[in-house]
Amino acid sequence: MSHPQQTAVPELVVHEATVRFAGLTALDAVSFTVAPGSIHALIGPNGAGKSTSFNVLSGVYRVASGSVRFGDAELTSLPPHRIASLGVARTFQNIVLTRGTVADNLMLGRHTLTRAGFTATALRLPSALREQRRHRERVREIAEFTGLGARFDTPVALLPYGDRKRVELARALCMEPKLLLLDEPVAGMNTAERLAMARTVTSIRDALGISVLIVEHDMGMIMRIADRVTVLDFGRLISDGTPEHVRKDPAVVRAYLGKES
Numbered sequence: 001m002s003h004p005q006q007t008a009v010p011e012l013v014v015h016e017a018t019v020r021f022a023g024l025t026a027l028d029a030v031s032f033t034v035a036p037g038s039i040h041a042l043i044g045p046n047g048a049g050k051s052t053s054f055n056v057l058s059g060v061y062r063v064a065s066g067s068v069r070f071g072d073a074e075l076t077s078l079p080p081h082r083i084a085s086l087g088v089a090r091t092f093q094n095i096v097l098t099r100g101t102v103a104d105n106l107m108l109g110r111h112t113l114t115r116a117g118f119t120a121t122a123l124r125l126p127s128a129l130r131e132q133r134r135h136r137e138r139v140r141e142i143a144e145f146t147g148l149g150a151r152f153d154t155p156v157a158l159l160p161y162g163d164r165k166r167v168e169l170a171r172a173l174c175m176e177p178k179l180l181l182l183d184e185p186v187a188g189m190n191t192a193e194r195l196a197m198a199r200t201v202t203s204i205r206d207a208l209g210i211s212v213l214i215v216e217h218d219m220g221m222i223m224r225i226a227d228r229v230t231v232l233d234f235g236r237l238i239s240d241g242t243p244e245h246v247r248k249d250p251a252v253v254r255a256y257l258g259k260e261s
């Protein structure tokens, strides 16, 4: 599968981002850069600031200071829907998909890209119908790409857990993002589902050329698929580099000792 718009994928530059909650510094002057077309992992023990980082990048939380640049755009002052329309899509750690078929849920992901207004669609104008058909074709292509082709018309409520996580990923891809933010995409999955998801994430980078920023507790997976890893602990950046560099970094070993397996 290729990317329909051949627009360049910009760099994401987080510069000294600081987030505070009533006395607690959740992010303390954190800086890292996600290179275009790379898989970049954000890891760290519980409470390190990983989800806070995602919430800053997607416009849900505001920084007290610092900046987040995505190409020419400064994201820290933009509302979530503007950030989404710049090509930043996210998945959520806890998914609640209960209604509609796989196809219905993926069409929701097209929402920001749909030009024909409600009236044109309701009146079944030829232009609106053409656009609907084009969207549906692309959505089917994305379903095939993410391994959901055979489930296209299945109600999501009937899908096994692993497939529901895939629907969440596919829905984000339907926004045609340039940067995909994945919050724990293999949480709760069994070994086979984890391996399949790791392959899908790698193929997203390879086939679409987009950047992927991934928060994940599965260290084995991160070490296998990430091009670069940023490690946070108590809101501070403690290591940044290749998976090999980070794995051997004494600061990382110390942070994880006695905290998680």
Ligand SMILES: Nc1ncnc2c1ncn2[C@@H]1O[C@H](COP(=O)(O)OP(=O)(O)O)[C@@H](O)[C@H]1O
Pocket: 021, 024, 025, 026, 044, 045, 046, 047, 048, 049, 050, 051, 052, 053
């Ligand atoms: N909305 C919030 N209000 C208050 N404290 C928060 C909020 N969001 C996160 N925190 C705190 O910020 C710190 C970092 O949290 P979080 O980013 O969720 O960590 P992680 O995702 O790495 O486990 C934690 O101490 C957490 O309790």
Ligand SMILES: [Mg+2]
Pocket: 050, 051, 052
């Ligand atoms: Mg979290």
